[in-house]
Amino acid sequence: MLDIAEELHRWCREGRAFAVATVVAVEGSAPRQPGAALAVDAGGTVVGSVSGGCVEGAVYELCRAALESGESVRERFGRPGEHPDGDGAFAAGLTCGGVLDVLVVPVPPDAPGRAVLAEALAAAAAGEPVALARVVAGPDGLLGRALLVRMDGTYAGALAxxxxxxRAAAAEAAALLAAGRTGTVTVGAESAAGVRCGxxxxxxxxxxxxxxxxIVxxxxxxxxxLVRAGKFLGYHVTVCDARPVFATAGRFPEADEVAVDWPHRYLDAQEAAGALDARTVLCVLTHDPKFDVPLLERALRLPVAYVGAMGSRRTHEDRLGRLREAGVGERALARLRSPIGLDLGARTPEETALSIAAEIVALRHGGTGTPLTGVRTPIHREPRRAPAPPVRTG
Structure with a gap:
């Protein structure tokens, strides 16, 4: 649901009635992961997607029905014409052969939990760290109820x-938020004596x-x-270079930031400010030892997601020698992706940016970078669990 926060936040401000359908569980080769959402307002306007097209029509009708009935519902979609639980009456389904569970919740203007949803949507639209925990299975009457949970564990709303x-739900949600993960958890009510019950x-x-x-x-x-490719993938992109004549906003209009500084000094400052985490990717395109070596010496010791460096194989071997002389160990050197990018035969800057972006995506999800044709491994893999990013205070 938070993937369409900006649109739904606007709908809340405008007082619209709407229903939102959210993917809550997947099995097999489903096209969207938990959290993907589609919403329909009272006028029939649609935003978002839950399946990339396979079952959108059926989910649209479920949303319209929920707006009329005022009741939340959880529905399952499998292969076309076949209910995953054995009911052959299913008409809509996933042609990819996966299974998708969707929770549909109506949100009229007077809904008791609308204020919590509106607050969560506003925070997500503003880019604030926040988690939304909603009941997707459990006792009657709780389906769809929500808690807004912030990084420090404080929460708004009520499930029961x-x-x-x-309190138990907020603790679980805060842990997932700290790790930057979306997923399902099962909790039980807790008595005053600390005994789980219910x-x-x-x-x-x-x-x-x-x-x-x-950071490029x-x-x-x-x-x-590469800035354009990074923005397309949803990154906040910074370009850093020590040469002010080249590092200008006019040359990189799509970058979020352009920093004029020696690369290693800039990286030191970002680390000291707590502005780097386990999702950060560092792309070194300078291929100049006076910039590369002090920068990579630091970068390879940081718990970031990706460190890549441009250059020929000869440049790479020379760079490795210099880094070893600087005291960088073999384990740290093994993290360096160089020459940067996947082997796509890239020549132009745009093709090279595509090869770098492809390597970053493959590393994030555990992909091999080989053609899918003839490969028997699953197309969609379970997301890799990254270490929890540092919690910023102050």
Missing amino acids: ESGGLD DPVTLLVESCLPPPRM FGAVDFAAA
């Missing part, structure tokens, strides 16, 4: 009359963090193309 369930409740926790960072070192023509 007893605060024990809310029926278990399954929650979908959607985490929203500020965009991950891509080297204000060269390849960097301009």
Whole structure:
């Protein structure tokens, strides 16, 4: 649901009635992951997607029905014409052969939990770190109820009359938020004595963090193309170069920031400010030892997601020798992706940017970078779990 926060936040401000359908569980080769959402307002306007087209029509009708009935519903979609639980009456389904569970919740203007949803949507639209925990399975009457959870564990809203369930849910949601993960957790109510009691409740926790960072070192023509690719992938992109004549906003209009500084000094400052985390990617395009070596010496010791450096194989071997002389160990050197990018035969800056972006995506999801034709491994993999990013205070 938070993936369409900007649109839904606007709908809330305008007082629209709407229903939102959210993917809460997937099996097999489903096209969208938990958290993907589609919403329909009372006038029939649609935003978002839950399946890339396979079952959108059926989900649209479920949303319209929920707006009329005022009731939340959870529905499952499998192969066309075949219900995953054996009911052959299913008409809509996933041609990819996967299974998709969708929760549909009506949100009229007077809904009791609308204020919590509106606050969560506003925070997500503003890029604030926030988690939305909603009941997707459990006792009657709780389906669709929500908590807004912030990074420090404070929360708004209520799932049940007893605060024990809310506290347990908020703790689980805060842990997922700190790790930047969206997923389901099962909790139970807790008595005053600390004993778990009551029926278990399954929650979908959607985490929203500020965009991950891509820092491109080297204000060269390849960097301009990589900035565009990084923005397309949803990164907050910074270009850094020590040469003020090249590092200008006019040369990189699509970058979020352009920093004029020696690369290693800039990286030191960002680390000291707590502005780097386990999602950060560092792309070194300078291929000049006076910039590369002090920068990579630091970068390879940081718990970031990706460190790549441009250059020929000869440049790479020379760079490795210099880094070893600087005291960088073999384990750290093994993290360096150089020559940067996948082997696509790229020549132009745009093609090179595509090869770098493809390598970043493959590393994030554990992909091989080989053609899917003839490959028997799953197309969609479970997301890799990254270490929890540092919690910023102050």
